[in-house]
Amino acid sequence: MGSFALPEQHLTPELCPRVGLPLTPRVHADLRDLLCLTMVSGVGPNLFRSLIERLGSPTAVLDAPRSRLRDVPGIGVKLAERIAAARREKDVEHELAECERLGVRVLTPDSADFPATLKGIPGPPALLYVRGDLLPRDALAVAVVGSRHCTAYGLRTAERLGSSLARIGFTVVSGLARGIDAAAHRGALAASGRTIAVMASGVGNIYPPEHGELAEQIIKAGALVSEMPTQFEPMAGLFPQRNRIISGLSLGVILVEAAQRSGALITATHAKEQNREVFAVPGPIDSLASRGCHALLRDGATLVESAEDVLDALGPLMNEIKPTPDTAVRHPLELTLNEIERKLLDMIGSEAISADELVARCQLPAPQVLSTLSVLEMRRLVRRMPGNVYARR
Numbered sequence: 001m002g003s004f005a006l007p008e009q010h011l012t013p014e015l016c017p018r019v020g021l022p023l024t025p026r027v028h029a030d031l032r033d034l035l036c037l038t039m040v041s042g043v044g045p046n047l048f049r050s051l052i053e054r055l056g057s058p059t060a061v062l063d064a065p066r067s068r069l070r071d072v073p074g075i076g077v078k079l080a081e082r083i084a085a086a087r088r089e090k091d092v093e094h095e096l097a098e099c100e101r102l103g104v105r106v107l108t109p110d111s112a113d114f115p116a117t118l119k120g121i122p123g124p125p126a127l128l129y130v131r132g133d134l135l136p137r138d139a140l141a142v143a144v145v146g147s148r149h150c151t152a153y154g155l156r157t158a159e160r161l162g163s164s165l166a167r168i169g170f171t172v173v174s175g176l177a178r179g180i181d182a183a184a185h186r187g188a189l190a191a192s193g194r195t196i197a198v199m200a201s202g203v204g205n206i207y208p209p210e211h212g213e214l215a216e217q218i219i220k221a222g223a224l225v226s227e228m229p230t231q232f233e234p235m236a237g238l239f240p241q242r243n244r245i246i247s248g249l250s251l252g253v254i255l256v257e258a259a260q261r262s263g264a265l266i267t268a269t270h271a272k273e274q275n276r277e278v279f280a281v282p283g284p285i286d287s288l289a290s291r292g293c294h295a296l297l298r299d300g301a302t303l304v305e306s307a308e309d310v311l312d313a314l315g316p317l318m319n320e321i322k323p324t325p326d327t328a329v330r331h332p333l334e335l336t337l338n339e340i341e342r343k344l345l346d347m348i349g350s351e352a353i354s355a356d357e358l359v360a361r362c363q364l365p366a367p368q369v370l371s372t373l374s375v376l377e378m379r380r381l382v383r384r385m386p387g388n389v390y391a392r393r
Helices: 025-038 045-055 058-063 077-084 092-102 152-168 180-190 209-221 238-248 264-273 288-298 307-318 332-336 339-346 355-362 366-378
Strands: 104-107 128-132 141-146 171-174 195-198 222-226 252-256 277-281 382-385 389-392
Touching: 025 045, 025 058, 025 092, 045 058, 058 077, 092 104, 128 209, 141 152, 141 180, 141 238, 141 264, 152 171, 152 180, 152 252, 152 307, 171 180, 180 195, 180 209, 195 209, 195 238, 209 222, 238 264, 252 264, 252 288, 252 307, 264 277, 264 288, 277 288, 277 307, 339 355, 339 366, 355 366, 355 389, 366 382, 366 389
Parallel strands: 141 171, 141 252, 171 195, 195 222, 252 277
Antiparallel strands: 104 128, 128 222, 382 389
């Protein structure tokens, strides 16, 4: 879906913490109409796309007569009536106040920090409610998902993968659900890494409720993300819908324990449609909890035993990722380097270079260069060869 542009004004914008856009009076009105339209029951991602393609903007949709609305495929009499009445019936000001109270930002596809990876997926979200922060480095993300009804093996594996992926430098994406999702989030947090939870409910309505403390930890180390209003109640049909965002935010999706009819398999289906990598963790051959993973492996998913398997498979893709316009990434750990480590790593190519030459080039004290090289070597970003020379891995 091509994104619609909120009009620019020749006014000095006042930045408001609750939204991801400068709030001139006109932009504020257009944002209110966007929120209003997305709050209408029955206007999901596909119908929103159809309405915008036919009428041009949320404001035009809300201004349109019922007869014009019914010309849009999928819009019947009842939905046309709900859209026409939306400005009267939807309390947008209350929703904005909730965003303010909870520290939630509303991002549209035109916001600078709206995830670029989501713009090209089928049925992209019209907006995102974000509680926490999305950073450029989150472009290097991997999703870890699986069954709510999992075994001790699945919990242990998901937490270990979440932790090791975070240590490598990936952002771990999951759905805050019981079982595998929560274990993956906890693993990333235990490694002091970044993690993003994509919710089927609103970001102010934590589900399941016992994950309130986990959600607060995620807000501090990443973000809660949803396309639903802040206090929206979770509904069964919204979980498959939110799964496209989980895969859309990620370079690849890892399935850990998914039964044959597990909802987690929907995330793998979205990943395939979005040209993301699909990974699966094998389980015991007699485990019903792993039947879905085994089916994915038979269909060509990449087998995962450790985070290194993910890194090996995603290596070529990461060369194409630029978290910022001036930064290309060969390895996600590069995003965690300090200025000196980055400077030294940039001087090392695939051809071997001596430590003495590096000292001369970077004009830093030899002990500092040698200690930094040791750090880069321990992080497996460079390799040391005979003769005290170094090359990129």
